Amino acid sequence: MVEALLDVRNLTKRYGDFHALNDVTMKVEKGSVHGVIGPNGAGKTTFFHCIAGTTPSSDGEIVFEGRNIEGLPQHDRPGLGIGRSFQVNSLFPDLPVIENLRLASQALEPIHGFIFWRAVVHKDIDQRRAESVLHRLGLDGEEQTLVRALSHGQQRLLEVGMALMAQPHLILLDEPTSGMGVDDVPKMINLIKGLREECTILLIEHNIRLVSEVCDTVTVLQAGAVIAQGTPEHISQDEHVKSAYLGEEL
Numbered sequence: 154m155v156e157a158l159l160d161v162r163n164l165t166k167r168y169g170d171f172h173a174l175n176d177v178t179m180k181v182e183k184g185s186v187h188g189v190i191g192p193n194g195a196g197k198t199t200f201f202h203c204i205a206g207t208t209p210s211s212d213g214e215i216v217f218e219g220r221n222i223e224g225l226p227q228h229d230r231p232g233l234g235i236g237r238s239f240q241v242n243s244l245f246p247d248l249p250v251i252e253n254l255r256l257a258s259q260a261l262e263p264i265h266g267f268i269f270w271r272a273v274v275h276k277d278i279d280q281r282r283a284e285s286v287l288h289r290l291g292l293d294g295e296e297q298t299l300v301r302a303l304s305h306g307q308q309r310l311l312e313v314g315m316a317l318m319a320q321p322h323l324i325l326l327d328e329p330t331s332g333m334g335v336d337d338v339p340k341m342i343n344l345i346k347g348l349r350e351e352c353t354i355l356l357i358e359h360n361i362r363l364v365s366e367v368c369d370t371v372t373v374l375q376a377g378a379v380i381a382q383g384t385p386e387h388i389s390q391d392e393h394v395k396s397a398y399l400g401e402e403l
């Protein structure tokens with residue numbers, strides 16, 4: 154039997170009477186690329202917030218590597234092996250690329266983050282890790298470039314790199330190609346394909362072509378509920394999914 158790295162059971166998130174997530178159950182297999190798709194407002198980002206601990210859930214269980222992490226604070230989750238890149242840009246534009254990556258690695262030890270001795274002891278390790286992440290992103294040679302001078306596509310790649318610094322077992326990518334030009338999208342696709350060697354990927358994406366190309370399994374959310382799960386081929390033939398996307402590209 155294939156092992157579930159993440160096992161979400163009956164997850165619900167309420168804002169007052171409104172259900173942003175309603176009884177969501179899904180398993181993410183270790184080593185897979187798992188897509189989460191759905192129309193705007195379906196609850197995809199809310200789902201990531203609950204897994205990352207940014208938002209407390211209202212009900213249900215989030216079992217990661219066999220342990221129920223529901224209720225654990227956000228700052229404990231990178232140390233558990235959960236990393237994420239955000240839908241909204243989360244970089245430090247006035248710092249060089251390499252400093253952004255070094256700061257990201259400090260998320261691993263939030264209690265000691267930003268204190269002097271840690272910075273000294275870990276500097277070499279962080280530097281080596283940052284260089285290897287830069288290579289993976291195809292950004293060798295951009296170490297000292299200020300983030301604001303990178304193209305939008307490069308910034309999106311760097312955001313994934315920020316999450317990689319903590320060597321996550323599971324990485325959550327929220328619309329990594331949003332705003333990217335068509336020429337840059339293949340770079341993100343290659344990055345995601347290469348990442349599966351080292352971690353499991355949970356990916357929110359509106360670009361259905363990308364989802365079909367990189368995902369093993371897809372979960373479709375609509376109005377906070379799971380309406381379909383399966384392979385990309387299976388999902389693209391599903392009548393519920395087709396009607397959820399009425400008027401949008403599928």
Ligand SMILES: Nc1ncnc2c1ncn2[C@@H]1O[C@H](COP(=O)(O)OP(=O)(O)OP(=O)(O)O)[C@@H](O)[C@H]1O
Binds near residue numbers: 168173191193197
């Ligand atoms: N803090 C909040 N308070 C109240 N409602 C919220 C809050 N955050 C999200 N919602 C609502 O929950 C629903 C799901 O939002 P969410 O951002 O998870 O959707 P999404 O699937 O990521 O959409 P998109 O594709 O546009 O990014 C939306 O109706 C949204 O307005």
Ligand SMILES: [Mg+2]
Binds near residue numbers: 197199
């Ligand atoms: Mg969203």
